[in-house]
Amino acid sequence: MADKASRLAPYLPAIYARLMEPQRQKLDLIATCDCGAVRLTLDGPVLAMLQCSCENCQKVSGGGHSSVVLVPADTATLSGDTKSYTRPAASGADFTRHFCAACGTTALAQSSRAPDVAIIPAGLLAGQNAWFAPNQLIFAGSLPDWDQIDSALPRYTAYRPEKQL
Ligand SMILES: [Zn+2]
Ligand SMILES: [Zn+2]
DSSP states (O other): OOOHHHHHGGGSOHHHHTTOOOOOOEEEEEEEOSSSSOEEEEEEEOOEEEEEOOHHHHHHHSSSOEEEEEEEGGGEEEESOEEEEEEEOTTSSEEEEEEETTTOOEEEEEETTOTTEEEEEGGGGTTSOTTOOOOOEEOGGGOOTTSOOOTTSOBOSSSOTTOOO
């Protein structure tokens, strides 16, 4: 089958499309927020998987980094009552988090730089995320010493060069 990432690539800024290394995972799962009021359905390929230790991710995740899965936005469906919050990303893009209005769990995020991509917290898929295999750590410059991340992973001080979210 034609890889979804390849088909999307022409529509994305070239700088961003290169982030999309083809992955074998095809997701078909349903996840819910902590309280169960918000449901996320994923039905499509994984575009990328990464760890991010920027300070925003630390605040939102409550840990030293976040673990995220990038998927085509049209393969991620949110239902239930959500709120959203938009902040400027270090790249200059607008970064928007959508979270459960009742319990606050982040269900999905998006960058204005790549509106065709949905950013999903791997932890939202708790119990069904054993396949998660990040291939890079971004914003390693702010990774706290107490947070241990596989030292074999490529590390980038901020964004991976030419692959800004
Ligand atoms: Zn909830
Ligand atoms: Zn981050």
